[in-house]
């Protein structure tokens with residue numbers, strides 16, 4: 001395989017992030033390394049406050065690492081860029097635009113894509129997430145789950161090299177959340193964008209992931225990466241399979257392992 005192919009995807013190398021507040025410095029990420037191979041979905045799982053959102057902000061280029069480096073398709077991240085799209089838990093839809101205008105806004109403003117073919121593609125993506133009939137509604141006229149689906153369509157229409165999803169389904173009721181997971185997987189399986197998905201829900205993590213990245217408590221580092229070899233396309237029924245249970249137990253044991261203080265934390 002040539003170098004260019006090997007370099008595709010996301011690489012996080014020995015990243016450290018220290019925040020200097022008014023008082024003491026706090027190290028939130030310490031020597032964190034992992035990779036997300038091109039076209040695959042890695043799910044980051046870890047305790048609340050361990051530093052997941054901080055890592056997302058570093059990869060998005062909203063924050064600068066104190067040490068280490070982050071590469072996407074072999075190119076070092078030096079700030080925000082349109083090839084990396086972040087979907088956070090909070091809705092980021094523009095309330096004054098229709099759903100369709102929200103979806104087409106990015107490529108329209110950046111690349112002048114106003115042609116009929118592009119709008120057709122945006123409509124097709126809305127249909128993929130079950131929002132065809134809501135294209136001309138405003139975000140406030142949609143339920144929480146529908147707003148998340150509109151955001152996923154908006155992220156994918158940009159054809160980003162990397163999608164960063166930070167707990168996009170947190171706060172949804174259990175049934176809506178399961179539906180969202182299935183619908184999101186259909187989108188991922190159809191478009192297979194290199195993706196880092198953050199969640200604190202283990203079942204969700206295994207159901208979605210090609211690879212689980214189980215983090216340590218703060219400061220964040222990958223404690224263990226587990227490849228999830230469940231076949232695709234995935235169905236919710238797989239959550240009852242023997243292989244799912246094996247992976248679940250393995251991940252749970254890792255999450256529950258005691259953490260010994262390291263030089264950086266003691």
Ligand SMILES: Nc1ncnc2c1ncn2[C@@H]1O[C@H](COP(=O)(O)OP(=O)(O)OP(=O)(O)O)[C@@H](O)[C@H]1O
Pocket residue numbers: 019021026028046047048049050051052053054055200218
């Ligand atoms: N700008 C900042 N300055 C100082 N400390 C910060 C800053 N941003 C984050 N932190 C601290 O870093 C730690 C990790 O925060 P982060 O939001 O990354 O955690 P998280 O894993 O995403 O948590 P959750 O699962 O609750 O979303 C927290 O203790 C937080 O207070």
Ligand SMILES: [Mg+2]
Pocket residue numbers: 052053054166
């Ligand atoms: Mg967070």
